[in-house]
Amino acid sequence: MTAFSFRVRATDGTARLGEISTPRGHIRTPAFMPVGTQATVKAMYPEQVRALGADIILGNTYHLMLRPGAERVARLGGLHAFMDWPHPILTDSGGFQVMSLASLRKLDEDGVTFRSHLDGSEHRLTPERSIEIQGLLGADIQMQLDECLKLPAAREDIARAMELSLRWAERSRRAFEGQPEGRAIFGIVQGGDQPDLRIDSAKALAGMDFHGLAVGGLAVGEPQEVMLAMIETVEPHLPATKPRYLMGVGTPDDILEAASRGIDMFDCVMPTRAGRHATAFTRFGKINLRNARHAEDTRPLDPDSPSEPLRRWSRAYLHHLVRAEEMLAGMILTAVNIAYYQELMAGIRAAIAEGRLAAFRDEVKAGWAAGDL
């Protein structure tokens, strides 16, 4: 059974080209993880997600613990068999979605109690239970339970949540012992927009024998420059030999900027959610296919894209599907957006390998700025 490992193959400034090895396959980094919230990347067959370049997907513990239930997924053979995705899966801890989706939440030193947004039933998450759930799902990479505050927030609240998250990091790490060889657990750096608290959190986690570290508590309402400043603040304190995962990020621009600052892994609902809302991400920026200007445009989204979904159909057809509210609109545009995000990641990886990430970044931004064809 292969263990979990990470190798840095090249660097370009603080950016890294790397590869994570897991028993279920390799992950090329910088990597984008499509979000598969309820055991599906919405509107996509798993083989399509793979064919468009994804090495790993994300599953949400909050949703899966409520429905169909972690023990049921385990009885059914685990998440990989359940959804027929044989490649790596990262699951989050559930804490973030408890705070954003559940009702009547009560957070205390030991964990969080909440009511399901589905049927109001009461549930409790502790660091130990979250890791147990992620183990029952069979996740290859598991996340500690943490407390993520929205920004702006008072410094004393940020400090309290950061310190609670460190205590929960210790408990999550201990609870993870005994899981099958090859699985990994990541800690999560908190500290809000406070540089000193960010450094304290990163230093403490660096000493806790995690397989990787996530930078959390960002993309929670702060301006991009604050997010990027916090990444620059913590980067020197993150172990260079372990993957860095920026949670919930982001737009193509966020990803370009954060990868340039040393982030190796990303996840965001943006490409899949936007695909269901008539928006295509392309080399020319975002295109809203609901717009009447596309009604008789026979050109594909991008004739030069390496990915078929961007070459195959006319904008006129996509516009029609959107206006007609056909299911195929969301299916095609989700595939378009997953394809574009993976093309962007492949471009970033190639640019780092060639030591030309800054030039690549400028070229890509110029393409977005030039706008649509």
Ligand SMILES: O=c1[nH]cnc2cc3nc(NCCN4CCOCC4)[nH]c3cc12
């Ligand atoms: O500290 C965190 N801990 C555990 N999970 C997280 C998930 C997170 N997700 C975001 N941002 C998501 C932003 N999305 C952008 C697209 O629209 C939906 C929200 N920030 C996040 C921070 C954390």
